[in-house]
Every structure is written in structure tokens, then in C-alpha cells.
Amino acid sequence: MKKIIGILGLALLSSALAQPLRPQSIIVNPTPPQDLQVRVWVDKDPGKTGNPVYQFGENIQISVQVTQPAFVYLFSVRATGEINGILPNAFEQQNFLQAGEVRTFPGIGAPYTFTVEGPAGQDRVLAVASRRPLDVSEIVDIQTGRARIQGESNLARALSIVVTPIPTNDWVTDEAYFIAGQLPPPPPSTGTLSLNSTPSGAQALINGRLVGTTPLTLELLPGRYNLELRRSGYNPLRTAFTIQAGQVTRLNLTLVATPPPTGVLSVESNPSGAQVLINGRVVGNTPLNITLNPGSYTVELRRGGFSPFRTLVTIQAGRTTRLTANLISIAPPPPPVQPVQPVQPVQPVQPVQPVRPPSGSFTYTCQGGTLVVNYISSSQVRLFYDGAFQTLPLVRSGAELVYSNNIYTWEIGQVGRLIVRGQVVLSNCRI
Incomplete structure (x- = not known):
């Protein structure tokens, strides 16, 4: 005998695998007995901690246990509303269990199996335990397992009629849940940021928090973010980006190098208008202000009729170095030699008094x-x-x-x- 048992609908999220999904119970005793309890479970989830998954074509076993002697009735309730009888069935009519007894269907060596088939969805097994036998012939054909009714609400009404004559302290119910078929993948809850920079090795801060160095790949929740890249020798780069679930946001950013710190050389000369050479290169005429990188430079001033002026200056970042040069005039050449005049009679030469060096x-x-x-x-x-x-x-x-x-x-x-x-x-x- 083959038994078909249903499965969960495709709209379920993946969290259903971690936490049991509990629809409203089909039928519940409003005042259940304290001493009589029934427990039903499937072979992949004996502890009833979640929603076990069965693939199409996979066999399933259903177990049940009672705390007091009772008649047990098992029904398959599919997500589609299809109802099937599990116990009693054509092969196992005996459905009376002793206190503490565990029965599994199908048992070892049973001439039948229960096989999970489509469509996909979440199914459950309903167990009803009663101290007195119940007449369920109006609900299910025991020989074929086919129900005479369909839908959870119809099953609930039919069972209510069946248990009405029985005192409330003589019956109780329980349910087991499972998923038939493969669940669809959950919708993505994050997006991907693929971040690259030129040059690489830049620190990446998202909303002010350091998350790593480029190149970098991150999983982020959907939303808008502020990004800052920092790297020594380069200007900070700030931008905003948006993450969408299931999509990759690619950012390829280029950093701009920070210009080196500079200083200013201010050159004046007396007289002005002298040509200024720095490390041998003409840069202008005095007065002159020129921006230079920090370091030492040879400065030369040239002006016609004056001696060249040379000196060494040191430029410091963020400061102005002032240079004032007093140029020295070059004397004009001596006048041409006059013709020699006839020698006059030599006058007696007075002795020359030597000049004494000053002190x-x-x-x-x-x-x-x-x-x-x-x-x-x-x-x-x-x-x-x-x-x-x-x-x-x-x-x-x-x-x-x-x-x-x-x-x-x-x-x-x-x-x-x-x-x-x-x-x-x-x-x-x-x-």
C-alpha cells in the first residue's frame, strides 16, 4: 500500500527550517485529561524541534505513543486540503495502544510504505487518542485510506461530531509537522559591495566605521551608506552608495595624490631688476616671490655693471624665506693712456715718507x-x-x-x- 503525504507551500521563508511553523490545530480538547496524553512524530524529527524536509519519492515513518491505554487514530492532512487515513488501515486494523507503548507505521517488515509525493507544501499528521473506540467510517475509508471529506475545516467538524458523545477527559489530540519537497531558496536579505581603489591599500570606512582595506568585498544590508577612503599621501575620498538585496554594487575609485607642502622664497635686490637664477635656472627678476618645495637651493643674482651675487637658502614648508642682496657695482675701466709729455727738468725729489699701517x-x-x-x-x-x-x-x-x-x-x-x-x-x- 502506498500512502501519499503532502508538503509545505512555496511561499515559506527559510526560517521555517529553524523554527516549527504551527498552523492552528485542527481540533483541540478544551479541557484535556491530565493523565491521558498522545504524542505523534515523524522519523526525521523525533524530538519535534522543527520542520523536517522530505524529498519527493522518499519514504516516511510515523510514530505515536500514549500515556494511558487508548485507541489511536492517525490522519494525513496535506497543505492542499487533501485528507488521508493512516491508522487504522487495510494492513493494520488494530489501533489500541497500551500505556507507554510506541507504535511506528509502517513498522519493520510491514507490507506497505508511506511515500512523500508532490505537490510541495507543509503537511501534518493529526493523532486522536480516545479511551473509547471512535466511529470514523464517515470520515475515511479504512480499506483504501481515502477520506470521504476534504479540507481541514470539514475534518474538524467531522471529528467534533465523532467525539461529542465522549467525555472530555477521555480524548486528546496531537500533531506532527513536516515539509515535502525542496524549499525554494530564501530571498536574499543582503547585497554585496565590491570596492576597489587606485592605488589599492586604502582604508575603507563605512558610516564612520573602519571595515578593511581595498580591494574589499562586503555583505551589507540594503540601504544607503557613506564611504570614506584614506591613504597616506592622498586626499581623503568621500562618496555615498546604495546596496540593494541580491545585487552587487561595484565601486572603482581613484585617489588624488596630496601635493607636497611648499614654502615661498622672496627675493629683493638693491638695485632691483636683477636676474634671479635658482640652481642655475632663470626664474625671473627682482623683486620676485616664488613657491618652492622644501629643501636647499643655490640662488644667484645677475645685473649688468654689478658683481654676481650667490648664496645658499633653505626653504621650509609653510614659511616665507626672505633674501635681500646689495649688489656691488663694478668700477669702469681706467681711462686711455695719455701721450707722454716731454720730460721737464727734474725737481729735487723730496723724500717720501712711508705710510704707517693703521690699527x-x-x-x-x-x-x-x-x-x-x-x-x-x-x-x-x-x-x-x-x-x-x-x-x-x-x-x-x-x-x-x-x-x-x-x-x-x-x-x-x-x-x-x-x-x-x-x-x-x-x-x-x-x-
């Missing part, structure tokens, strides 16, 4: 600038020129004192002059 430090005002000369001793002077101190030994004395180190020459008599590399740079120097 101490003196500031000379010259044509072309100023010069500070420190007479260290009678045989040596020290002066500051070209951005450095120059020490010159005495090489000749007489009406004029000459100090020289072959590059710089200081001549001093009534007036003084400074010669650099053979050219007069300061002349007519007086204290």
Missing part, C-alpha cells in the same frame, strides 16, 4: 659700496667680501700700503681701492 677696524665708503677692513697687525688685514672673510698679508709698503693674497688686493694711501682678480671693484675708499 683697528675701519669702515670705508667707496665708489661701488662699503668695505670693512680690520688691521690685525702691521703685516696683515682682514676684510669681508663675496660673502666671506678674506685675510691679506702686507706685500709692499711705502707711500702706499699694498695687501694681497693674489686674488684680493687692498691698496691704501690717501684713499683706498679693492682689486679682485685684476679688476677694481671698489675705488676712492675713504673713512
Whole structure:
């Protein structure tokens, strides 16, 4: 004998697998007896903790137990409303159980099976236990198992009529639940964020919370989110995105490099209009403000008629470095040599009184600038020129004192002059 038992409808969510789905009971004793109880279950869920799943074509066994001697009646109630009789049946007419006795249908070696068939849905098994035998012939044909009625409400009415003559303390019911067929996959409750950045390795914050570094894949609940990417050397990137259930949101974002911190070089010269070269490259004329990256630079100023000016400057981020240069005028070339006049009779030459070296430090005002000369001793002077101190030994004395180190020459008599590399740079120097 083959018995068909139904299954749960397709609209159920996957949570039904974790928690039993309990429709309203078909028939319940309003005042059940304290000593008589019946318990019915299926072989995949003996503890009755959930909704076990049976595939189409799979056999199923149904077990029942009573706490007191009673007659037991079992019915299959399908989700479609189809009713079938399980016990008693054509092969097992004896449905009286002793207290504590467990009976399984079909039992071992039984000449029949119960097989789960479609359509899909949630079915249940209704057990009715009674101290007195019940006449269910108007409900089900025991020989075929086919019910004479269909639908849960009709079964409830028919059973109410059957148990009406019996005292309420003489009968009780129980139900077991199971799913026939494969449940459809639950609708997706999350969406996927696929996040990439150029360059990669950026910290990702979603709604202010750090979730990882790019590239990154996350499962998120549907909704709108705020995203921030952070990476050293790049500007923070902020954007919003939306997650939809079951869909992949792809974000491929490009970070913008943070410009390096800079400083400002402010260059002035006296006189102005000098050409400015930084590390050998012409960048403009004084007065000049130029933005530079932090570091050290060689600055050179050039202007016709003046000696070149060179110095080293250091630029710091966020600061202005000021450079003011007083350019030194180059003396004009000496006048052409006049024709030699006839020699006049030589007058008696008065002996030349030698010039005695002064002592101490003196500031000379010259044509072309100023010069500070420190007479260290009678045989040596020290002066500051070209951005450095120059020490010159005495090489000749007489009406004029000459100090020289072959590059710089200081001549001093009534007036003084400074010669650099053979050219007069300061002349007519007086204290």
C-alpha cells in the first residue's frame, strides 16, 4: 500500500527550517485529561524541534505513543486540503495502544510504505487518542485510506461530531509537522559591495566605521551608506552608495595624490631688476616671490655693471624665506693712456715718507659700496667680501700700503681701492 503525504507551500521563508511553523490545530480538547496524553512524530524529527524536509519519492515513518491505554487514530492532512487515513488501515486494523507503548507505521517488515509525493507544501499528521473506540467510517475509508471529506475545516467538524458523545477527559489530540519537497531558496536579505581603489591599500570606512582595506568585498544590508577612503599621501575620498538585496554594487575609485607642502622664497635686490637664477635656472627678476618645495637651493643674482651675487637658502614648508642682496657695482675701466709729455727738468725729489699701517677696524665708503677692513697687525688685514672673510698679508709698503693674497688686493694711501682678480671693484675708499 502506498500512502501519499503532502508538503509545505512555496511561499515559506527559510526560517521555517529553524523554527516549527504551527498552523492552528485542527481540533483541540478544551479541557484535556491530565493523565491521558498522545504524542505523534515523524522519523526525521523525533524530538519535534522543527520542520523536517522530505524529498519527493522518499519514504516516511510515523510514530505515536500514549500515556494511558487508548485507541489511536492517525490522519494525513496535506497543505492542499487533501485528507488521508493512516491508522487504522487495510494492513493494520488494530489501533489500541497500551500505556507507554510506541507504535511506528509502517513498522519493520510491514507490507506497505508511506511515500512523500508532490505537490510541495507543509503537511501534518493529526493523532486522536480516545479511551473509547471512535466511529470514523464517515470520515475515511479504512480499506483504501481515502477520506470521504476534504479540507481541514470539514475534518474538524467531522471529528467534533465523532467525539461529542465522549467525555472530555477521555480524548486528546496531537500533531506532527513536516515539509515535502525542496524549499525554494530564501530571498536574499543582503547585497554585496565590491570596492576597489587606485592605488589599492586604502582604508575603507563605512558610516564612520573602519571595515578593511581595498580591494574589499562586503555583505551589507540594503540601504544607503557613506564611504570614506584614506591613504597616506592622498586626499581623503568621500562618496555615498546604495546596496540593494541580491545585487552587487561595484565601486572603482581613484585617489588624488596630496601635493607636497611648499614654502615661498622672496627675493629683493638693491638695485632691483636683477636676474634671479635658482640652481642655475632663470626664474625671473627682482623683486620676485616664488613657491618652492622644501629643501636647499643655490640662488644667484645677475645685473649688468654689478658683481654676481650667490648664496645658499633653505626653504621650509609653510614659511616665507626672505633674501635681500646689495649688489656691488663694478668700477669702469681706467681711462686711455695719455701721450707722454716731454720730460721737464727734474725737481729735487723730496723724500717720501712711508705710510704707517693703521690699527683697528675701519669702515670705508667707496665708489661701488662699503668695505670693512680690520688691521690685525702691521703685516696683515682682514676684510669681508663675496660673502666671506678674506685675510691679506702686507706685500709692499711705502707711500702706499699694498695687501694681497693674489686674488684680493687692498691698496691704501690717501684713499683706498679693492682689486679682485685684476679688476677694481671698489675705488676712492675713504673713512
